[in-house]
Amino acid sequence: MWPIYILNGLYFAALIFLISLGLNIILGVMGILNLAHGSLYAIGAFMSAWMIVALGKGAPMFLIYPSLLSGVVLAAFFGLFMEYFLIRPMYKRALEYQLLITFGALLLLEDVIKMIWGGEAYYASRPFDVLGKIHILGNPYPAYFLLVMIMALIAGLLIWIFMYKTRIGVMLRAISLDREMATALGLNIHKMGTFAFVLGSALAGLAGALVVPTTPALLGFGMEPLILAFIVVVIGGLGSLKGALAGSLIVGQTRSIGIVLFPEIELALLFLIAAVILVAKPEGLFGR
Amino acid sequence: MGLKKVITRPKFIIYLFVILALLFLPRILSTFNLILFEYGLTFAIAVLGFNLLLGYTGLLSFGHGAFFAAGAYGVAMIAKYFPGLYSMEILIPSALLVSFIISAIFGFLCVRHTRIFFAILALALSMLVYALVFKFYYITGGSDGLYVKVPSMFGMTFEGIRRPQFLSGIYYYFLLGVFVFSFIIMKGIVNSPFGKALQALRDNELRAELIGIRVRRYRLYVFIISGMFTGLGGALWSFINGHVTPDVSHWVFSGEIVYMTLLGGFAIFEGPIIGAMIFTFLKLYAMGSTEYWMFIIGITLIILVLLLPTGIAGGFKKLADRIRE
Numbered sequence: 001m002w003p004i005y006i007l008n009g010l011y012f013a014a015l016i017f018l019i020s021l022g023l024n025i026i027l028g029v030m031g032i033l034n035l036a037h038g039s040l041y042a043i044g045a046f047m048s049a050w051m052i053v054a055l056g057k058g059a060p061m062f063l064i065y066p067s068l069l070s071g072v073v074l075a076a077f078f079g080l081f082m083e084y085f086l087i088r089p090m091y092k093r094a095l096e097y098q099l100l101i102t103f104g105a106l107l108l109l110e111d112v113i114k115m116i117w118g119g120e121a122y123y124a125s126r127p128f129d130v131l132g133k134i135h136i137l138g139n140p141y142p143a144y145f146l147l148v149m150i151m152a153l154i155a156g157l158l159i160w161i162f163m164y165k166t167r168i169g170v171m172l173r174a175i176s177l178d179r180e181m182a183t184a185l186g187l188n189i190h191k192m193g194t195f196a197f198v199l200g201s202a203l204a205g206l207a208g209a210l211v212v213p214t215t216p217a218l219l220g221f222g223m224e225p226l227i228l229a230f231i232v233v234v235i236g237g238l239g240s241l242k243g244a245l246a247g248s249l250i251v252g253q254t255r256s257i258g259i260v261l262f263p264e265i266e267l268a269l270l271f272l273i274a275a276v277i278l279v280a281k282p283e284g285l286f287g288r
Numbered sequence: 289m290g291l292k293k294v295i296t297r298p299k300f301i302i303y304l305f306v307i308l309a310l311l312f313l314p315r316i317l318s319t320f321n322l323i324l325f326e327y328g329l330t331f332a333i334a335v336l337g338f339n340l341l342l343g344y345t346g347l348l349s350f351g352h353g354a355f356f357a358a359g360a361y362g363v364a365m366i367a368k369y370f371p372g373l374y375s376m377e378i379l380i381p382s383a384l385l386v387s388f389i390i391s392a393i394f395g396f397l398c399v400r401h402t403r404i405f406f407a408i409l410a411l412a413l414s415m416l417v418y419a420l421v422f423k424f425y426y427i428t429g430g431s432d433g434l435y436v437k438v439p440s441m442f443g444m445t446f447e448g449i450r451r452p453q454f455l456s457g458i459y460y461y462f463l464l465g466v467f468v469f470s471f472i473i474m475k476g477i478v479n480s481p482f483g484k485a486l487q488a489l490r491d492n493e494l495r496a497e498l499i500g501i502r503v504r505r506y507r508l509y510v511f512i513i514s515g516m517f518t519g520l521g522g523a524l525w526s527f528i529n530g531h532v533t534p535d536v537s538h539w540v541f542s543g544e545i546v547y548m549t550l551l552g553g554f555a556i557f558e559g560p561i562i563g564a565m566i567f568t569f570l571k572l573y574a575m576g577s578t579e580y581w582m583f584i585i586g587i588t589l590i591i592l593v594l595l596l597p598t599g600i601a602g603g604f605k606k607l608a609d610r611i612r613e
Contacts, residue, residue, distance in 0.1 A: 033404050035350075035543070089594060095403055096348050100550055101593045103543045107586030115580065227415045227539070230408050238405060267419040271412070275397055278409070282400045 003137050005256050011145045013252025014152035015207050019225050020232040020244045021159060022203030028176035028239030029196035032087060035102040037229065038222025039109035040201045043078055044071035044208025045217040046113055049122035052213075057126070064127055068209040075205020076198050078109070083197040088190065114219060121216040128213035148210045155206060156245065163241065172196060176239055228255075235274050237287025246285050310464055319456050323528060324572060326455060329467050330525035331564035335548050336474050337517020342546070343554035344478060345510045346490035347399075350407045351414030352545045354394065355387045355515040357537035359522030361421070362386035364434035364532040376441040376462070380523060387519020388512060390417070395511035399504055402493070411539045418537040433533035436526045451530055463524055470517060471561075477513065478557060486510060518545070544571075547589055553599025562601055 023037050034040075048071035052059075055067060086105055090098045131143040163169035175182045175192055183189055207225070208217075232251050236243020254273060258266035277285065314322055334356055341347050362383035367374055394413045398406055421428045428434065438446045438454045441462065446454050477483050489496040489503055497503050526532050535541060544567070552563025570588065574581035596603050 027404070031404075033408065086590060093597070095407075096342065096546075096550065096554070097593050097597060099348060099350070099404075099407060100543075100546060101590060103546070104586045104589035104593065106543075107582040107589065109586075111580045111583035111586070115583075223540075227412060230412045234405070234408055234412060264423050265420075267423070268416060271416045274412070278397060278400075283405075 001139065004139050004141060005260055006253070007136065007141060007145065009253035009256030010149055010249075011252070012255050013248045014149045015211055016225065016228050016232055016251055017245060017248035018152050018155060018203050018207035018210070020229040020236070020248055021156065021241065022200035022207075023229050024233060024236075024239055024241060024244045025159075025172075025196050025203070026200040027233065028241075029172050030087070030091075030193045031179070032090070032098050033102070034197075034200070035099060035226075036082065036106040036109055037200070037204050038226030039106050039113070040075045040078055040204040040222070041208040041225055042113055042217070042220075042222035043109065044075040044205030045212040045221055046117045046122060046208075047071040047074040047205075048209035049124035049212045049217045050117060052124035052126055053122060061130065064130070068127065068212075071209035071212070072202050072205040075208065076202040079198045079201025079204075080194070082201075083194050087193075087197060091190075091193075110220070117217075119219060121218050122212070123216045124212050126213065142214075144213060151206075151210060155203065159203075160241065168192075168195070231270060231274055233284075235277050235284055237284030240284070240286040243284055243286035307464075307468060311461075314456055314460055319452050322456050322460065323452065324568060325565070326460060326463055326528050327525065328565040328568035329463050330521045330528065331545075331548060331568060332521075332561040333467055333470050333524065334518040334521030335545060335552075335560035335564045336470055337514040337521070338545050339549050339554055339557075339560045340474065340477065340486075340517070341510055341514040342549055343557075343560075344483060344490065345486045345507065347402065347507065347510075348407050348546070349398070349410040349511075349514075350539055350542050350546065351394070351410030351412075352515070352518050353537050353539060353542035354414035354417040355391050355518040356522035356525070356541070356545070357417055357421070357532075357534070358387040358390045358515075359383040359519030359524075360436075360526040360529075360532045360536055361428065361434070362519070363439075363523045363526045364436050365428075367436055367439075368429075368434055374437075374439055375443075376439050379439060380466075380520070383519055383523030384516050387516050387522070391512045391515025391519070392508075395508045395515070399507040399511055411542065414537060414539055414542055418534055418539075421534040421537060428534075431534060433531050436530050436532060439527060455528060459527065466520070466524060470520065474517070475557065482506075482509075547585075550597075550599055551589075551592060553602035553605075555598060556601040556605060559599050559601035563599060566600065 019037065019041055022040075023034060026032060026034050026037075048068045051067040051070045052064060055063060082105055086101050087098075090101055128142065128144040131147065133140040134143045134146070135141070163173060171182070171187050172192055172195075174185070175187060175189060179189070208222075228251055232244060232247035234247075235250060236245075236247030250273065251270060254270050255266060258269045262269060281287075313325065317325060334352070338349070338352050341349055360383075362385070363379050366379060366382060394410065397413065398409050401409060422430055425431070438449065438451055440446065441458065444458075485496070485501050485506060488499070489501055489506060493503060522536065525536075548563040548567040549560040550563065551567055552561065553559030571581065571585060574584040578584065592599070598606065
């Protein structure tokens with residue numbers, strides 16, 4: 001069974017990677033920790049699930065997978081609104097206010113989700129069911145999990161290429177390295193901030209859209225992944241993309257193996273690892 | 289400052305009048321509102337501790353719910369496992385001990401960091417408490433929580449007395465006494481050389497270190513003191529609520545503690561207390577009037593941050609300054 005546990009760990013890691021990547025991009029470029037990030041993830045999940053339910057059972061295949069993207073788009077839109085109305089006035093304010101405004105946004109968005117989709121659970125398992133199972137070393141394994149891993153890999157690669165090979169990516173990295181210098185060189189920090197925020201939100205929405213075929217969307221859906229993403233950020237270092245990757249691999253594998261070996265203290269184990277890393281390297285694995 | 293100078297200050301006279309007025313509160317308010325006020329008092333003790341960390345040391349913790357829960361569960365566990373020891377004079381010190389242990393462990397990890405890293409780390413660690421309370425349900429009662437019965441106090445037992453009666457009687461005066469005591473202690477800490485050192489450290493860490501303040505150690509002390517105050521608030525809260533659930537260790541509750549502090553205004557010593565009171569009433573009435581109470585709380589918070597960043601106390605102070613001119 002061990003190959004399956006490792007694969008499960010990679011699957012967890014893929015989802016958490018997408019969430020923490022978004023969180024880290026926003027954190028790196030804007031210096032703002034978005035406490036409502038989990039809600040954007042939940043919005044992605046609800047929208048995609050709703051879309052698939054609305055398409056009905058008879059919908060053709062080529063419509064089903066693209067409809068998952070609706071969650072990404074909606075999360076990006078919410079991110080755009082949030083950045084424009086809430087985050088933008090906060091740039092020059094103290095940290096407390098920046099955190100509290102995203103906390104306010106979290107409370108707000110949780111109830112907005114309740115208003116739009118009601119309090120009930122949304123099941124949308126069709127994308128998961130149609131892919132069926134494949135055999136890996138003699139063990140059946142859902143093919144959809146592999147698809148999620150591939151999607152996360154592609155998203156991670158695209159972000160990496162974007163950040164390191166394109167002009168905008170270089171600008172974003174310049175801002176996260178030295179804000180004042182970047183401003184002095186004439187970069188439009190506000191525009192880039194908006195862009196980073198929307199990108200991060202879209203990644204959260206993507207994670208939500210990908211997870212919803214495997215588990216029903218419920219109220220308060222984004223809370224647990226958000227905490228895991230925070231642990232990833234702490235392990236990997238604030239604002240570091242490499243850190244997000246390494247952190248989510250550690251978190252994913254620890255969860256998967258922890259659930260098998262010590263189901264009761266699986267999360268405590270994760271914290272223990274995080275604590276050891278922090279005592280040895282206080283700024284996180286790839287932090288500055 | 290001599291005693292005579294203290295008691296002739298206008299602020300002292302205001303405090304005295306407020307406390308005198310509070311003594312008569314059970315005769316004025318209905319039992320429902322009085323109990324709500326008591327909730328507010330326990331939160332006020334908690335945010336008093338929280339603000340030592342935020343307002344005076346400049347560290348924003350999004351994990352103070354863990355210490356609140358430590359105090360509350362400290363009480364509830366004794367109720368369940370050592371019923372023979374279930375009296376106030378044992379409960380309060382043991383709740384303080386539990387919150388001391390937890391805040392010392394968390395503090396050790398957190399105080400190496402500042403700003404966002406500190407906030408995330410405190411938040412994540414508090415969620416560890418939440419997860420453990422959930423997972424070890426055969427000890428902690430899991431999501432059902434634990435029942436907290438009416439305690440005996442200083443040799444008096446309250447067998448057969450219903451909780452509202454207990455709460456609106458002797459417990460109110462006890463709570464008020466503890467609150468005044470914590471207020472004085474905290475005021476003393478803030479005005480002591482230690483408190484001044486903290487403010488120096490908040491304003492400029494490097495400068496504070498250069499004049500010989502041991503930054504990390506001081507932060508650890510503050511973290512522990514702050515955690516213990518919050519734990520005391522949690523312990524006192526558990527008697528009012530009669531029931532302790534893991535919700536108080538969830539980071540959303542920690543966020544509410546931050547909210548209370550900012551609502552009142554963290555730059556002013558009394559601000560968070562006012563914030564705790566207003567928040568308690570605001571939340572309950574919002575919950576009573578609509579299903580979407582989180583929406584109301586969230587909108588209020590956003591408007592507050594955008595328009596009144598110094599909080600209610602700060603707003604009043606500004607107003608008073610303007611009138612004086």
